[in-house]
Amino acid sequence: MCLDLAAQALDEDLVASAELVAFHLPMHTATRIAARVARRVRTLNPTAHICFYGLYAPMNEPYLRQLGAGTVLGGEFEAGLVSLVRRLRACRTPSQQPEPVVSTARLAFQVPDRGGLPPLTRYARLVTGDGSSRTVGYTEASRGCKHLCRHCPVVPVYQGRFRVVPREVVLEDVARQVAAGAEHVTFGDPDFFNGVGHARALVRELHRRHPALTYDVTIKIEHLLRHARELPLLRETGCVLVTTAVESVDDRVLMILEKGHTRDDFVRAVQICRSAGITLNPTFVAFTPWISLEGYRDLLSVVAGLELVDHVSPVQLSIRLLIPAGSRLLELGEVRDLVQPFDAEALCWPWRHPDPRVDGLHGDVRQLVASGTAAGATRHEIFGSIMARVEESAPIPTPRPANERPARVTIPYLTEPWYC
Secondary structure, eight states, X not given: OOOOTTTSOOOHHHHHTOSEEEEEXXXXXXXXXHHHHHHHHHHHOTXXXXXXXXXXXXXXXXXXXXXXXXXXXXXXXXXXXHHHHHHHHHOSSOOSOOSOSEEOOOOOXXXXXXXXXXXXXXXXXXXXXXXXXXXXXXXXXXXXXXXXXXXXTTXXXXXXXXXXXXXXXXXXXXXXXXXXXXXXXXXXXXXXXXXXXXXXXXXHHHHHHOTTOEEEEEOOHHHHHHTGXXXXXXXXXXXXXXXXXXXXXXXXXXXXXXXXXXXXXXXXXXXXXXXXXXXXXXXXXXXXXXXXXXXXXXXXXXXXHXXXXXXXXXXXXXXXXXXXXXXXXXXXXXXHHHOOSOBTTTTBOOOOOSSXXXXXXXXXXXXXXXXXHHTXXXXXXXXXXXXXXXXXXXXXXXXXXXXXXXXXXXXXXXXOOOOO
């Protein structure tokens, strides 16, 4: 039995009779939800074996063990889950975990069984340019990542490795979701162009089989530039949105994060995607220990100057650098000197900005985004309110009103913009 605790309530009767309760931790938010529910599970069923598996499980292993985890699995976890079930069948009270906490072994991937999940209509939708919306499914064409960005949660687990999911497995997964009502598919790969040949063949066949289906992908700035010739193919096969983790427009911050691109690269990527007719969805880590008030003004100026206000979800202008357990950022002495003691409940190393005014700005921006979103304000309206707050110190070029901007395709977006 499968429950999605982001969309469903905990079935306490089911938990009370279970021999194994396993929590999938693909994201930071999922981990915090699971930590809260695990305490309730332990109360309801003290003898159940608790397992945590997924990307965020290994990096938080000590904390998860304190919550009662008997098994912790990360990376390519499926074989470990099968081994765990076999152990429990053989012995109700198994000894110390024999499965590796982190595995990057090559697996024989199976088509996911999503039958126990809520219907797709319970999840995010794609809002299109004409104001209509499309039901969204989700799949992965690959796992892990070739790159070693310092702040990325994929790196501590995969260490620069990535694994390709066979094309027919992906296509069958999508076909089943289309049969269940999906009109759009999000590819959850950390970088869709890690295996560009695999991606190219996959989208061609996907479009051949489902010509009305649209999709979105995530691609690094570095790969958008290197593989620019592939962008028209994405557009022609139904790609309506490319998310790219820009993180910063400050070259010093980009070097610290080891992002592999520069501010100028970002500007070039915007131009290349526009020329190819691809909608770019930039994401940012707007608040880091290295940003200044002037640096934040500069970020807003770049977003406005490149006419990306409609492209950027307002929450991206409030994101604060998260330093989880195992982060490569902790390799830097200046980061180790900056962080406070690890906060197990928050699953991160807290930090304060050297300039208290920046932390104050962050709090104000978060409030402006939250209140604007709750009131149904547009992206331009929320951006304007943030800009007005910053302009208390210095003016920022104001983006042209919508009726004065060059006509382009209306920006599609997912109704759930947060994915960490």
